[in-house]
Structures are given as C-alpha cells and as structure tokens.
C-alpha cells in the first residue's frame with residue numbers, strides 16, 4: 393500500500409501485484425487494457441527488470457503495447473504467440489458467475505480474442521466492480537462505421553424483440569467525433585440497467601450485421617482478484633472451465 397496513491401489506485405495495485413505472482417518464466421501472457429491493467433503491466437515490468445523474468449506479452453490495445461514497451465516487456469502479436477498461458481485484465485463489472493462487462497475503454501474486441509485464446513483468464517478489480525446482475529454499466533458494442541445508423545436501428549429492434557428494455561443506444565464520442573477503436577470501428581453503449589440473460593443477449597447482438605463484438609465475456613474468466621484500499625487482495629476461483637480450457641487450445645491438434 394502506498395500513501396501517495398488514492399484508495400482506488402491502492403486497490404488496483406493490490407490486485408495487480410497478486411495477479412502477476414501467477415506469471416512464471418516462459419509464459420505467454422495476455423496483457424489487458426485500462427486503469428487496473430495499467431498497474432499489472434507496471435508490476436510485471438518490475439519483475440522483468442528486477443528478476444530477469446523471461447516472458448512474452450501480447451497486448452490488447454495500442455495503449456498497453458506502448459506501456460509494455462516502456463516497461464521493457466517483450467511483446468509479440470497473438471499470431472506469433474498463437475496460444476497463451478494466461479491473460480490478466482480488468483473489467484467494468486463481474487457477477488457471481490464471473491461473467492463480465494468489458495469495453496469501458498473501447499478495447500473489448502482485442503481483449504476478448506486474447507482472453508479466449510488463453511488457458512486461463514484472471515480479472516483484477518476493485519470491489520466497486522462486483523455486481524449481483526450485469527448491466528448497470530452501459531454495455532459496449534463495437535460496430536463497423538459503414539451503415540452505422542442501420543446497425544443501430546437493427547440493434548434496437550433486436551432488443552425490443554427480445555423484450556430487453558434499452559433506455560439508450562448511445563454512440564460513444566471522443567470530443568466532437570465518434571470514438572474510434574484500435575480496429576477503426578465505432579462503439580454504441582447500451583444502457584440496459586439489468587441484463588436478464590447475458591449469454592442470450594451476447595449471441596443476439598453478435599448476430600446483427602455490422603456488429604463486430606460486444607463487451608459481454610461469458611464463461612471466459614476463471615478467477616477474480618479483488619484488491620482493497622488497505623492493500624489486501626482476495627482471490628476467487630471459478631469452478632471447472634467451460635469454454636476455453638487447456639484442452640480447447642485450437643492449435644493443440646497441430647502439434648503446438
């Protein structure tokens with residue numbers, strides 16, 4: 393715990409410190425994005441420099457790539473790494489089943505690809521991210537710029553048909569212009585208040601033409617580390633993995 397940091401940053405740092413203890417020499421590690429993942433990259437950089445820890449990182453955004461380089465962490469692309477041992481990332485919300493909303497920083501597309509291509513995903517968070525039901529945080533949906541308003545109308549219609557009540561489907565802005573993701577796309581933020589069936593909603597959204605990916609992470613997270621302002625960190629493990637266990641390494645059959 394550092395007296396120079398706010399309680400919120402101390403909580404993020406506590407979770408990050410605990411999470412990087414799971415990183416071992418030789419690992420290929422997915423590096424998340426956001427203000428919590430920032431502390432994880434910092435702590436990992438310290439281990440690389442001080443212990444000579446030999447790992448490679450796969451960043452989930454241009455921001456994280458730049459930070460990892462500054463920290464002296466060797467980075468490679470996901471295609472170079474192929475499959476990862478572990479991904480550590482933040483979240484905007486997590487529920488008791490460890491399903492997540494991500495994408496508050498607009499990075500959920502790369503984050504979901506990287507986390508799904510990992511044997512294990514650890515989420516680091518402060519206690520404010522814990523919810524009983526996902527949906528208080530607006531759900532990010534990344535869409536391609538072409539035909540954006542048609543895509544918006546289709547999303548709204550699909551939500552109505554599924555009886556999901558959306559107060560707003562808001563285009564995310566950056567100043568006067570639409571926010572642009574690392575993949576050159578735009579984001580709609582869906583104010584849903586409470587998501588009844590996150591899995592069904594995720595499938596429904598991804599069926600709309602023009603939608604690239606939504607911020608629901610279902611059965612991807614294996615473990616949540618919650619940091620506290622006083623420097624404590626608690627680790628919660630999920631049961632057996634459903635979708636992306638080691639056995640699901642899609643390259644395993646190719647001899648990797």
Ligand SMILES: O=C[C@H](O)[C@H](O)[C@H](O)COP(=O)(O)O
Nearest residue numbers: 426427428482495497498499
């Ligand atoms: O797009 C951003 C990511 O999904 C972040 O992991 C998420 O928004 C949480 O960010 P933070 O740690 O800053 O709350």
